[in-house]
Amino acid sequence: MMWLLLFLGPCFLLPGTGAISFYLRPLTKKCLKEEIHKDVLVTGQYEVSEQPGLTCDLKVTDSIGPYLYSKEEAKKGKFAFTTDDYDVYEVCFESKSASDMGFTDQLIVLDIKHGVEAKNYEDVAKTEKLKPLEVELRRLEDLTHSVVKDFSYMKKREEEMRDTNESTSLRVLYFSMFSMFCLVALATWQVCYLRHFFKAKKLIE
Template sequence: MPLPLPGRPRLRLAPLLALLLLAGPARPISFQLPGKARKCLREEIHRDTLVTGEYEIGAPPGSSSGPSANLKITDSAGHILYAKEDATKGKFAFTTEDYDMFEACFESKLPVGTGRMPDQLVILDMKHGVEAKNYEEIAKVEKLKPLEVELRRLEDLSESIVNDFAYMKKREEEMRDTNESTNTRVLYFSIFSMCCLIGLATWQPQLDTAGTQPCPPRAISQMTPTDWSYSAGT
């Protein structure tokens, strides 16, 4: 009987460890927003997905005035999903209607009568799908134990991963169909181009032969008096 290899238990635990790593909480994004600048974050999100987020804009260090920036969240068509002027701290939530690219833009504002504004610190914690669900509220409503809540979260995460793979498979099929259609069109165009080249190659010698044939001499009887006078002068 073959002995089990030392690395096999690790291989069996690899999917579980990967799932647990994916189930970990996502960290918020922080960056510096210079004065009179505009920075945007883009992300692709599936349809019918709940998106929640929290943001906080810190005042510039050493500044007497508070933070001054605008926040706008739009889709690829330019539809405004959330907008806030003079944003400092808040939350937002929306549900996507279709698979699309969403953009969250922070635009710094420079107050009138001031010099260069120092950089502002922007913190954005954006979640969607399983991460956006409030499992504490679900546990209170359904009276679930902590272990049951964790199992529910892992179940939702597994379903989300399966849906992602299904979407990737669908996209792969669409791209394959497009590739096959393009190859067919290129083949037909190549055949048409080859036929045109063969036709031109066959027709070109006939044109050259017709162009090099000498013109028949005109009969003397058909010469006009003008032609006779021109011949005598020469």
């Protein structure tokens, strides 16, 4: 899982682990964004180090709707939601304070998972009374469905891009043909006009 960090200032991304940690400077805002498919479960677990006089607000949003999750003075907790559509989802931490005195940076640890990674198979095993091998097979089945879904989406995007490319090529071809026709017509008109002008001046017969 790869998350894009869009903010001012450095942070540390730990690819492969699913968890990231970074320092939030006082009175600043840092956000993380990722594109996620439709009907995907997303879970997150966060922890914010305490600093006297400082609070940190957490907000999870998409590009169109209200907050999917909002927590003022966030310290430690979890959130979960299922995506309604393919969109860019954003997790933001904002540092706030009622005074202007000097503060130290707050350490934030965030663990976000989605899709198969976010599903709790221990609860599934308890609910459906599955054996360990069956749980692993269920996880592999869900992972396979996720991969197939991703490939289907990539194929659809490739078809859309190919159609757009073909449409653009046709438009360029038609425009080139129209431009050529205009040039030929203009050149023919110029020749006829000049011929008529020279004849009127009796420069040519």
